[in-house]
Amino acid sequence: MKVSQIQPDALNYKVTIEIAAADYSEPLRKRLNEYKRKADIKGFRRGMAPMGLIQRMYGDQALYESVNGLVGESLDKFIQDNKIRVVGEPMPAEDQPQVSWKSGEDFTFIFDIAQTPEINFEVGKEDKIPYYEINITAAEKKAQKEALLQQYGSLQEGKKAGEQDYLVCDIENEGHKAEGVYVSVSHVAEAARGAFIGKKAGDKFQLNVNEAFENETDRAAMLKVNKEQLATLDPMFTFTVVNVKTYVAAEENQETYDKIFGEGNVTTPEQFEEKVAERIKANHEQEANYRFGADVRKYFVEKAALELPEAFLKRWLVYANEGKFTAEQVEKEFPGFLEDFKWQLVRGYLMQKYNLKVSQADLQAAAESFVAYQYAMYGMAGVPENIIKSSAENVLQDQNQYRRLEEQCEDNLTIAKVREEVTLQTKKISQDKFRELK
Numbered sequence: 001m002k003v004s005q006i007q008p009d010a011l012n013y014k015v016t017i018e019i020a021a022a023d024y025s026e027p028l029r030k031r032l033n034e035y036k037r038k039a040d041i042k043g044f045r046r047g048m049a050p051m052g053l054i055q056r057m058y059g060d061q062a063l064y065e066s067v068n069g070l071v072g073e074s075l076d077k078f079i080q081d082n083k084i085r086v087v088g089e090p091m092p093a094e095d096q097p098q099v100s101w102k103s104g105e106d107f108t109f110i111f112d113i114a115q116t117p118e119i120n121f122e123v124g125k126e127d128k129i130p131y132y133e134i135n136i137t138a139a140e141k142k143a144q145k146e147a148l149l150q151q152y153g154s155l156q157e158g159k160k161a162g163e164q165d166y167l168v169c170d171i172e173n174e175g176h177k178a179e180g181v182y183v184s185v186s187h188v189a190e191a192a193r194g195a196f197i198g199k200k201a202g203d204k205f206q207l208n209v210n211e212a213f214e215n216e217t218d219r220a221a222m223l224k225v226n227k228e229q230l231a232t233l234d235p236m237f238t239f240t241v242v243n244v245k246t247y248v249a250a251e252e253n254q255e256t257y258d259k260i261f262g263e264g265n266v267t268t269p270e271q272f273e274e275k276v277a278e279r280i281k282a283n284h285e286q287e288a289n290y291r292f293g294a295d296v297r298k299y300f301v302e303k304a305a306l307e308l309p310e311a312f313l314k315r316w317l318v319y320a321n322e323g324k325f326t327a328e329q330v331e332k333e334f335p336g337f338l339e340d341f342k343w344q345l346v347r348g349y350l351m352q353k354y355n356l357k358v359s360q361a362d363l364q365a366a367a368e369s370f371v372a373y374q375y376a377m378y379g380m381a382g383v384p385e386n387i388i389k390s391s392a393e394n395v396l397q398d399q400n401q402y403r404r405l406e407e408q409c410e411d412n413l414t415i416a417k418v419r420e421e422v423t424l425q426t427k428k429i430s431q432d433k434f435r436e437l438k
Contacts, residue, residue: 001017001018001019001020001022001070001074002016002017003015003016003017003074003077003078004018010117011115011116011117011121011308011309012112012113012114012115012309012312013112013113013114013115014093014110014112015075015078015111016108017071017075017108017110017111017115017168018106018108019070019071019103019106019107019108019109021066021103021104021143023281024063024067024070027066027069028062028063028066028103031065032051032054032059032062035054035057035062036051037251039054039057039058041057052298053322055098056421059103060101061363063070063101064101068099071109073078075090075111075113079113084115085115085116085118086113086115087115087308087309087313087316088123088312090113091111091112091195091315091316092109092110092111092112093111094112095110096109097110097356102272108203110355112312112315114316115309116308117307117347119346121303121352122301123300123350123418123421123422124421124422125372125421127299127303127422127423128422128423129295129296129418129422129423130295130424130425131288131426132288132426132427132434132437133427133428133429134287134288134429134430134431134434135428135429135431136284137429139279139433141273141276141277141280141404144166144276144280145272145276146249148260149249149250149251149252150247150249150255152249153247153248153249153250154247155245155248156247156248157243157244157245157246158162158243158244158245159200159244160198160199160200161185161196161197161198161199161200161241161246162185162197162246163185163186163193164185164247165247166182166183166244166245166247167183167196167199167241167242167244168180168182168242168243168244168245169181169239169241170242171223171237171238171239172237172238172240172428173234173238174234175233175234176252178222178223178224181223181224183196183222184198187213187218188212188213189211189212189214192208192211192212195207199241200241200244201241202238202240202241203241204239204240205239206236206237206238206239207236208235209222209235209237216230252269254305256266257272260275260384261275265435268287271275288434291434292415292419293411293415296414296415296418296419297343300350301342301343301346303347304345304349306344306345306346308338308341308342310334310338313334313338313341314331314334317330318330347410347411347414350418354417356410356413356417358406358409358410358413362409363396363402363409364396365407366405366408366409367393367395367401368389368392370392370405371388371391371392371395375388418429
């Protein structure tokens, strides 16, 4: 067996493996004997079929497995002996000759192998990365207070419908009637919205429901029918307004304070103001920390100045995904992949440099945070801790979710460590200017 290489540059290898018949004769003999031992062929006791029959039935498969085993061993040894930092996996070379799988012949295999570059840089106070402190304005506090009071408001009887109001209507034509239907004026198609604005209890008007409610699922729910029945209905309906509901913000009083912050935690307008400022500050810090993480990634990827085997990577992405992506699709998405891949390499270097490891506690905390966020998105705040923990454990059973959370934890650990080591250039900035940053 002979292994030779050509190295066109520091990151790419072309490896040729030549396997003579004598190299695989013994592995092939053992493989055929194994097939013979396990063979259960009608007319013969188990393991007693003649070798000629075994060769006819399993010879090609045994040859392929024997030669492939030697190829794999040779590649592994070559990678280990040369200390190659493999990227992706070895691929058959584009100039790989056609293999004719015939026992007794010699075989030649050619592989392309690529490696990642060595990474070596220091992190210290000479590394300066901006950290933004977003100013809190009076207008922002006013808007946040109004949003909180609106959030804890309620539907009350109204006189005339405005754009943000609801109407309770009875809807009928000669073929169908639906009573007590809630109509959100803001969800009516813009061209038909004027028919509802200004209406009060007792008003009647006709409307084409197909034009006013373009979404078939919503229209069927409103008319209390199945979607399949919509086509059978005359779309012209008479709307009779039963009453108008307007959403009224909560009053700023002790009852509202208790609903928002818990009983007795806020008792004065000044404390309400402080709590609002705390929430805004926390949101600003979250935005600033996210931006800092992005700046850390960009800064150290640029500092590492990584050169990668891009042509190999593009080929490998097509090869590894087994036809899921075309070369054209890979080419289009490659810049984003390349930046993410560079950061993965830099993050790995930093984690090794500082001996950072993701613990099970880190993963559990990340999963619980993710679950709590998901519940909150559906308006379910204050979910009991035991339900959060149980849901988090289910999330961690999903391998894709597990890896996503693991990478998130790796990012968090790395960025937190870098933050300790570098110089933060603190910059005060308005929220508008912050959002304009690129």
